[in-house]
Amino acid sequence: MDIAFFKQALGIAFSGVPLTLLVTVVTLIIALPVGFFLTLVRMKRIPVIHQLIGIYLSFIRGTPVIIQIFVLYNSIPLLIAGVAKGKFDVYAIHPIWYAFVIFSFGMAAIVAEIVRGALQTVDKGQLEAAYSVGLTVPQAYRRIILPQMLTAALPNLCTATVNLVKATSLGYAIALPEITLRTKVAANAGYHYVEAYTAIFIVYLLICLLIEYAFHKTEQRVRRYQGGIAC
Amino acid sequence: MLTVTNVHKAFGDNKILQGVDLAINKGDVVVILGPSGSGKTTLLRCLNFLEQADQGTATFSDLQVDLAKATRKEIYAVRQKTAFVFQNYNLFANKTALDNVTEGLITGRKWAKEAARQKAREALAKVGLNGKEDLYPSQLSGGQQQRVGIARALVLEPDIILFDEPTSALDPELVGEVLEVMKTIAQEGTTMLVVTHEMSFAKEVANHVIFMDGGRVVEQGDADAIFLRPKEERTKQFLRRVLPQEYNYQI
Numbered sequence: 001m002d003i004a005f006f007k008q009a010l011g012i013a014f015s016g017v018p019l020t021l022l023v024t025v026v027t028l029i030i031a032l033p034v035g036f037f038l039t040l041v042r043m044k045r046i047p048v049i050h051q052l053i054g055i056y057l058s059f060i061r062g063t064p065v066i067i068q069i070f071v072l073y074n075s076i077p078l079l080i081a082g083v084a085k086g087k088f089d090v091y092a093i094h095p096i097w098y099a100f101v102i103f104s105f106g107m108a109a110i111v112a113e114i115v116r117g118a119l120q121t122v123d124k125g126q127l128e129a130a131y132s133v134g135l136t137v138p139q140a141y142r143r144i145i146l147p148q149m150l151t152a153a154l155p156n157l158c159t160a161t162v163n164l165v166k167a168t169s170l171g172y173a174i175a176l177p178e179i180t181l182r183t184k185v186a187a188n189a190g191y192h193y194v195e196a197y198t199a200i201f202i203v204y205l206l207i208c209l210l211i212e213y214a215f216h217k218t219e220q221r222v223r224r225y226q227g228g229i230a231c
Numbered sequence: 232m233l234t235v236t237n238v239h240k241a242f243g244d245n246k247i248l249q250g251v252d253l254a255i256n257k258g259d260v261v262v263i264l265g266p267s268g269s270g271k272t273t274l275l276r277c278l279n280f281l282e283q284a285d286q287g288t289a290t291f292s293d294l295q296v297d298l299a300k301a302t303r304k305e306i307y308a309v310r311q312k313t314a315f316v317f318q319n320y321n322l323f324a325n326k327t328a329l330d331n332v333t334e335g336l337i338t339g340r341k342w343a344k345e346a347a348r349q350k351a352r353e354a355l356a357k358v359g360l361n362g363k364e365d366l367y368p369s370q371l372s373g374g375q376q377q378r379v380g381i382a383r384a385l386v387l388e389p390d391i392i393l394f395d396e397p398t399s400a401l402d403p404e405l406v407g408e409v410l411e412v413m414k415t416i417a418q419e420g421t422t423m424l425v426v427t428h429e430m431s432f433a434k435e436v437a438n439h440v441i442f443m444d445g446g447r448v449v450e451q452g453d454a455d456a457i458f459l460r461p462k463e464e465r466t467k468q469f470l471r472r473v474l475p476q477e478y479n480y481q482i
């Protein structure tokens with residue numbers, strides 16, 4: 001083990017953290033509302049739209065992330081090129097934009113599943129009571145249903161977020177200079193792979209532990225009304 | 232105050248309400264009796280648009296609505312004039328007793344927070360829950376939860392409060408405290424439409440009793456007329472089953 005290189009690799013790995021977190025956060029910002037909305041639309045059971053959403057959800061559930069990345073990374077430029085008709089160079093688009101789209105695409109489906117499960121844990125009477133005191137539908141969801149849903153959704157959202165962070169390491173496939181790619185490139189020069197992978201390992205572990213801690217704290221806060229922590 | 236005419240409601244082929252008419256004056260306490268499945272809950276739910284009737288109209292003072300095809304605006308308007316007390320309380324699980332009571336005022340009616348809190352505290356005091364303001368529903372007994380439910384309805388000062396079997400989910404020893412509160416607010420002039428199996432409440436408090444069966448009003452009148460001199464055979468049968476023995480000789 002080359003300690004000097006290990007230290008250097010650790011520094012390089014950490015330099016990728018902001019990009020990894022940026023992709024994670026932007027993905028969540030897009031996927032949370034989109035996933036929630038997908039579930040609401042799905043509950044209305046509108047023909048065709050219902051089936052389309054179902055197909056999309058099975059695609060995400062049934063395929064490896066790396067395949068989703070390849071499919072989207074190769075088809076999005078074709079789509080854009082078709083629409084833009086040569087007005088700009090699709091190959092000049094920074095990979096981070098692809099990362100936002102690709103990871104949001106996958107995460108929205110996961111959020112939709114989580115939201116569906118969480119909505120089922122909230123009693124129908126809660127919504128009726130909200131209507132009976134004169135709340136509108138959006139008010140009832142915002143004030144009564146969402147907060148209660150959140151307690152049921154948080155443990156699953158935590159797992160999904162951790163999985164998302166780990167999945168961003170596949171960003172190397174689209175040349176996204178995040179933690180894994182940067183460190184690997186540095187390792188290539190002197191074949192210091194063990195040191196590099198150990199550094200990567202430690203950095204991901206730290207990020208994921210921090211995320212789990214943050215979720216745990218949030219969960220404690222939102223669960224107050226249930227009189228104690230259930231987990 | 233509230234007139235309801237010709238309410239019909241079916242779930243699929245199952246006709247639950249088959250032309251119900253009602254008239255309630257301001258300050259009335261009207262009790263609806265009837266066997267299980269006779270459509271009592273469905274009728275109350277249609278009046279508050281928790282269920283959409285197939286046919287029928289309701290007139291709340293100056294507001295007439297078609298129960299089958301009211302607009303969203305009309306539905307909100309009706310809900311501003313009515314309040315509902317549920318069989319299983321349905322308190323907002325994520326809110327304290329006080330916040331349960333203020334929710335309709337602050338979010339629904341845009342009251343200022345402090346004024347709403349003040350009024351909610353008074354309502355909670357009226358149902359005997361001073362000191363419980365900051366407890367969550369999970370920390371309250373069933374009887375206390377239902378009293379919060381009543382305070383949550385009362386605070387809105389609705390034209391009428393609809394009660395759907397408010398005590399039937401309670402342990403027997405907790406029924407009394409809820410009935411006591413209902414009696415108090417009835418005596419203060421609250422207009423109430425109450426579905427209940429508590430015959431003592433019907434006898435003591437109601438000034439009008441409606442007997443429903445098979446989705447229709449079979450018989451109605453003041454409490455004495457129904458309990459002491461029922462005319463219809465179905466009413467007699469029902470009363471024989473539900474009234475305590477001591478009253479039976481009167482029928």
Ligand SMILES: Nc1ncnc2c1ncn2[C@@H]1O[C@H](COP(=O)(O)OP(=O)(O)OP(=O)(O)O)[C@@H](O)[C@H]1O
Pocket residue numbers: 242245247265266267268269270271272273274
């Ligand atoms: N959403 C629904 N879908 C289908 N059937 C329903 C629905 N709600 C009620 N029903 C049926 O309508 C009938 C009347 O129900 P309702 O709850 O109005 O009776 P009830 O008089 O309140 O009876 P109880 O005294 O048992 O509360 C029942 O047979 C019930 O199965």
Ligand SMILES: [Mg+2]
Pocket residue numbers: 271272273395396
């Ligand atoms: Mg009922």
